Amino acid sequence: MTPQTSPDPEAAAGAEQSAQAVQLLESARTDLAGTVLPLELPGVEQARTELRQAIAQLDDYILPRYRSLDAPLLAVVGGSTGAGKSTLVNALVGHPVTRAGAIRPTTRQPILLHHPTDLPWFEGQRVLPGLSRISGVLTGATVPASKAGSAPDAAAMSSLVLLGDPAVPQGIAILDAPDVDSISDDNRQLAGQLLAAADLWIFVTTANRYADAVPWRLLLDAASRDITVAIVLDRVPPAAEAEVSEDLRNLLKQEGLGRAELFVVHEAVLDDMGMLPHQAGEPLRSWLRDLAADAAGRAGIARRTLNGAVKALAERLQVLAARASEQDAAAAALRKQAVDAHEEAVDRILDATKDGALLRGEVLARWQDFVGTGEFFRNLEQNIGRMRDRVGAFFRGEPTPAVRVETAIESGLQAVILDEARNAAEDTDRRWRADPAGRQLLGTDDLSGNSEGFPDRISAEIRAWQGDLMELIRTEGQGKRAKARWLSFGINGLGAALMIVVFSMTAGLTGLEIGVAGGTAVVGQKLLEAVFGEDAVRRLARTAREDLHRRCRTLLEAERQRFLNRLSSDTAGEADVLAGHASTLARLAARA
Structure with a gap:
């Protein structure tokens, strides 16, 4: 019977250590292959060369030698x-x-x-x-x-x-x-x-x-x-x-x-x-x-060179981690420029919708057509009930003027959003082109204007907002008494009034610019309060304004995304990953 030889514990331990080292190196190789240095920063070409050389060193020498030490x-x-x-x-x-x-x-x-x-x-x-x-x-x-x-x-x-x-x-x-x-x-x-x-x-x-x-x-x-x-x-x-x-x-x-x-x-x-x-x-x-x-001498040379290569790779990865961190910082700066420009545009749009600026020109003319002549304003405070009957009759007989108010608001609001979105795009384009990394990302493309089809998207969003506003009025008027009132005034008329109130807010929900367009906002305010009550009007106006804010932000975010799409979304965390591998490989070299 042939005696069995017991396994060499030292050889088994060495094989296990080599297998663990190969796993660590393969993980580093995978993450290096997935590393992207997309921005044209100073020294990036050298960093890209270092990256390619690090991968080649793993493929050509370090991994093969660890897998075949003999x-x-x-x-x-x-x-x-x-x-x-x-x-x-x-x-x-x-x-x-x-x-x-x-x-x-x-x-x-x-x-x-x-x-x-x-x-x-x-x-x-x-x-x-x-x-x-x-x-x-x-x-x-x-x-x-x-x-x-x-x-x-x-x-x-x-x-x-x-x-x-x-x-x-x-x-x-x-x-x-x-x-x-x-x-x-x-x-x-x-x-x-x-x-x-x-x-x-x-x-x-x-x-x-x-x-x-x-x-x-x-x-x-x-x-x-x-x-x-x-x-x-x-x-x-x-x-x-x-x-x-x-x-x-x-x-x-x-x-x-x-x-x-x-x-x-x-x-x-x-x-x-x-x-x-x-x-x-x-x-x-x-x-x-x-x-x-000399087998032992050859093994010593192989291990010493291998250990030195791993140590050098760890140092190279540390440098690459620093370069990746610079890429993250530069990308964050470009992203912030685009975000800030479009956030400021949203703020300017909202300011324009609450300071009475929209209640001039075409919107004011259509609203005055809707509520009647100047005599209507003079009699407003004397007899709210008479005003309601008169306006209600106007609503029931000719609903078209209310729709004209909606159309004028849509047109005016669209012009504001288009203008501010274009300003944001011009600002972002200018800032990016002043930076070598941003200039490279933009290339020959001109993103300084509005995107194709943006006016149509604005119109659709405004109409959707107006539709939701009408639904708010229907929901609020579910009670029998309120329902009779809003039916007498007409859903479109009350909706137009609510839009006028929303566009005349200068201090949140508590202030109305009474002097705008000869008391324009007061008419809408009184109409709505006569139907729903003061608290309900405040709630409706708050909800309508928040919905408008959300839709404007969504529109501007879509325009902003044209710039952000130029920034790679796959680079987040690369610096930390490379730094982690650098530390791990440095410890591996130190143990050897």
């Missing part, structure tokens, strides 16, 4: 234009596998060299999932380095050539990347993407370019991520080796890269195949072989 190390060979990267890669395997030459850029399609048995680790989408795979096996035939590989077209930039070669030590893959300072934007971006996916950097520079700014920016990034770096100082005249090497080592120490391995390749004449002398690449080859043979 996978081979990926050593990316990077450096400046003409530094000799491809020539060095050819030297590491002992024959031409990647194109080298004077025409720049030579490396446009990345080539990943691996031991044949390591192919399963790379033929899928485990790392660099955005690049398609082109698999190949090296044969014994060789061609000069100037003709090695292919001369790829533009589509080749999105593919990764996999070449199995027994000369590559098992456990380490070598990826020849484009120039970090290439004249091609696509090449530079791809180089940055590949370096971000590396467990190990082999950075190639030359004796006369080792202090260039572009490669040092990348090296400083490597130092901040605690990535293992091997520096190859290429084309060094033997006489200058000591001086140049010492100066480079001092620079590396000053920038936190004192642990970096430094390999010197002397200036040498290439053979007919475009190859360096065999001994030129031997120190680096030997270092890679020793590293491949």
Whole structure:
């Protein structure tokens, strides 16, 4: 009977921690993918680049490495234009596998060299999932380095050539990347993407370019991520080796890269195949072989680079959280401008409906037609009953004048709402165009006027308000006595009177502007009180005014929404979510 081995508690705990880390990272990746930075604020392009790079770092390196901690190390060979990267890669395997030459850029399609048995680790989408795979096996035939590989077209930039070669030590893959300072934007971006996916950097520079700014920016990034770096100082005249090497080592120490391995390749004449002398690449080859043979050492490099990448990602997320917070603040400011402008317009409309301004011109003329001549006003206080009979007879015989009052009120109120809505739109448009973010949201669209069909919507809303007002009068007059009274005056006549009362309020429900249009409001007030009583009139006027307020607000909110629709509604809370992930990943890196 075969004895059963007990599970390793330490290994089980490690697997559980890795699984939890993957869950945290996948959650962060989901929220990053859903992050939107829509407003054109200062520095937003850089923030969007940081966002894309954070997602790419998770996809290309952090998540694949956490899921496969025992996978081979990926050593990316990077450096400046003409530094000799491809020539060095050819030297590491002992024959031409990647194109080298004077025409720049030579490396446009990345080539990943691996031991044949390591192919399963790379033929899928485990790392660099955005690049398609082109698999190949090296044969014994060789061609000069100037003709090695292919001369790829533009589509080749999105593919990764996999070449199995027994000369590559098992456990380490070598990826020849484009120039970090290439004249091609696509090449530079791809180089940055590949370096971000590396467990190990082999950075190639030359004796006369080792202090260039572009490669040092990348090296400083490597130092901040605690990535293992091997520096190859290429084309060094033997006489200058000591001086140049010492100066480079001092620079590396000053920038936190004192642990970096430094390999010197002397200036040498290439053979007919475009190859360096065999001994030129031997120190680096030997270092890679020793590293491949040391499983614990490889695991240590992978974990250290992974931990540094997670720490750097946490810092990047903190910066993105700050940028998202700036977006929230800018969106809130734009939203407030639109809301304030239209709220002020609502207030101005309501002011115009209660200060007697509408009781002039056409409305006044139709109302006077309705109630009679000036003699009617003179006799008003002398005999309310006679006034009621006279007006009632007028109502019963000719209902048309009451409808004309409603129509005049509709027309006057519509003009006020149209004018104030246009003012609000002009104000919002002007404020937004004074702000780069608002200007970008508006683009070439002109929102400074009323929307299409807005006059018709106003008319419909006013008519609906008038209809509800009539229903209020019907409901209030349900008692037999009141019903007889409002029937004698006519529903339209009482409705017109109530509208006149609503439009003459200068101090809520307690004040009537008696002098407006020669006592216009008094007539309506007395009519309604004769039918319903004073308290009921106050209640009816309050309800009618509140309904009008609500409808005006609804109309202006719809106009305001044209602006607010330009603001993304999906960004709320993004800053807090990103800050939360930043804290979580920082703790994850600290535990590691």
